Amino acid sequence: MHRSRLLLALVPLALTVAALVGGCGDTAPGAGTGAPGRTLTLGAYTTPREAYGKAIIPAFQRYWYAKTGEDVRFEESYLGSGAQARAIVGGFEADVAALSLEADMETIARAGLITRDWTAGPHQGMVTRSIVVIAVRAGNPHGIRNWDDLARPGLNVLTPNVRTSGGAMWNVCAIYGAALRGGTAAPKDDPAAAESLLGGVLRNVSIMDKGARESIVSFEKGLGDAAITYENEVLVGRQAGRTYDMVVPRSTILIENPAAVIDTYADKHGNRDLADAFVAFLTTPEAQRFFTDFGLRPVEAGVAAEMKDRFPAVTDRFSIRDLGGWPTVTQTLFATGGVYDRVMTSLQPQP
């Protein structure tokens, strides 16, 4: 008796949970009156969540309704970039993917789900940019100016774990690449010196959070003297009233974030035209301006010129291609026995 009553009591709870789970991520159509239209599923990484949810998707819904009279609905999923790519490969049928790393998009392409060349577009498939910067305490009490300063003994530096955060790879590439290019005190084109600078910085890291977002949140909570992070995180944080400062190193890496149609799924859902239009919409001046509101740099030249004053200039801005491209970097820097692995092993405490 007692048991069965307990079970009965659980039924409404289970229904509530089911309703909540089923209901989340469902965006009501913006335009209202038209015939019920199709549903487009977006699988994205977490950084541009607000930009998509609050600005770009409603704008696209209005645009599409004005153009075709169809009320398109959206389902949005936001996960870490790598986890999102794996979810899509594993059968999460997103029509469009917006990720933080080219390498994650390549994972989906290699699985055969993207059948066209997704880099063929006007900006090689990229929709936003950012740069790797250093967040420091208000007034920069430690006088941090460049990557070398992060290797000073006694400093406490935050950067996420490269194993769990694809974004953390950008940070490692930024330091290593800057050193190779002579952007630091290390001699130019000297891999050993670059590796030793990277070791010096990583020695000062006491917390490797699982993601870029968690890392900057830790910094906001008061942990650490400096955090290696992205310009957009700092800009958004400061918009929200946080008081930390941003240091742009002399030489740093340009981050580029791709978006692409997942052809197989879009075709299966009969959404190809819609998905194509949405991805194309992302690089229109309207969408690009929305991205800048959330601290991301535009790829579209017109908006970039218009917003020039919002984003600090970088003396030496290099890209992942200057380090040989992601496939090479994944091997030389991040594979077992690669630069990162060697550096971490050298930091192993001696018993």
Next chain:
Amino acid sequence: MSRPAQITDIQHGRLALRSGVMIYVGVLVVLPLAALVQHGLADGLLGLWRAAATPVAVQAMVLTLWTAALMAVINAVMGTLTAWALVRYEFPGRGVLSALVDLPFAIPTLVTGVMLVILLGPQSPLGGWLAAQGMPIAFAPPAIVLALLFITMPFVVRAVEPVLLEQDPAEEEAARTLGAGTWTVFRRILLPPILPALLSGTIRSFARALGELGSVIVVSGNIPYRTLTAPIYIFGEIESGQPQTAAAVSVVLLALALVLAFAARGIERATGVHNG
């Protein structure tokens, strides 16, 4: 005439129940485990060994084992004391204390981690003071032990409590009347009957701690060789597209948990304890 028919009905019922439960446990527990083991052994035993024996993985497992072991010892002592206080003494707030013991099971472990960092992080008054004394707790192994203690709180208490309840307080009183001190009473009267329950509760808390991710990933610094535990290492390998390595280390942890589960069962069977 009706009796044989009845027996058959009962037998049918038993058979149905038994096979139903077997299928249930098989689908929910054995199937996923088999899939994991198959995945971990995809490159054969040698491949599994190579993946699980990298220095980072070994260090991560060592850290997980010693923090879980330390937690289990503290849990055994404090859990027994808590159970004893709950059973033997009437005091205001006993009901609240009893409810509090179960609370850790109801709290998402991630929240446990967040709470501990708020309390003990270097930016908090307590954490700041401890760090100034050269004893940082957050983002260091002590925080891992604390998080594990929190999430496994009920195991020992709830295992020992029913055995203590069955025990007649008169035995303790008699021993005291005969002149036995507190320690002697505990060692000679109290401990022997609760020992099996205490051991199995401790082992279960240890096994549970081996797999803890949610709270530890928040309170630990996650630095390889220093504060990276095995579950976080596994998580990292999955996230970075190395499911083979992840599966290999998982299989090692799984084997340990399996041995421990059988040990706890064995202790219970050998001594006829059926709780916990």
